[in-house]
Amino acid sequence: MDITKNPWIIHSSEVTYENKWIRVVHNEGLNPAGGPGIYGVVHFKNLAIGVVALDAQHNIYLVGQYRFPLKKFSWEIPEGGGPLGEYPLDTAKRELLEETGLVANHWEVICEIALSNSVTDETGVVFLARELEQRTAEPEDTEQLMVKKLPFEEAYQMVKNFDITDSLSVAAIQKIKLMLLEGELV
Secondary structure: OOOOOOOOOOEEEEEEOOOOOOEEEEEEEEEOOOEEEEEEEEEEOEEEEEEEOOOOOOEEEEEEEEEEEEEEEEOOOOEEEEEOOOOOHHHHHHHHHHHHHHHEEEEEEEEEEEEEOOEOOOOOEEEEEEEEEOOOOOOOOOOOOOEEEEEEHHHHHHHHOOOOOOOHHHHHHHHHHHHHHHHOOO
């Protein structure tokens, strides 16, 4: 089996919906078993960016907001979308300032993630931001945000208790916990 070859044979593809953030494509063809099949794919026009803002005392900054698709409030790391041609660090810096008013003097990529690869091509990059300075937040007019600073261990417990369920945030917080356990962060 060639793991680099798509086992689907696509006969037709049609864009069924598109806006400035996503494009939905309906594909028809043969599935891997050779029978008729359909596959819908949501293409994202931005790269998902997440930021773990961690201060010297290991406090983390979370952003809370109502998430329209889920119909509920969600606590998350600062995150947003950056145009695919933009340098991910530039997006991370902008999102951190917009959502929390923080700027950081030290940046490090801590993970890359496929966010829901069964139906989307959305990928993300998570940065660790250290050496923080407080400025004024500049949220977008589509955002109604709450920001809270708490000890990292409390955020980790929120993940364990399913109080944080956003995939980018869960992966990022678990990665930071692993880095702390392995002595990679002081």
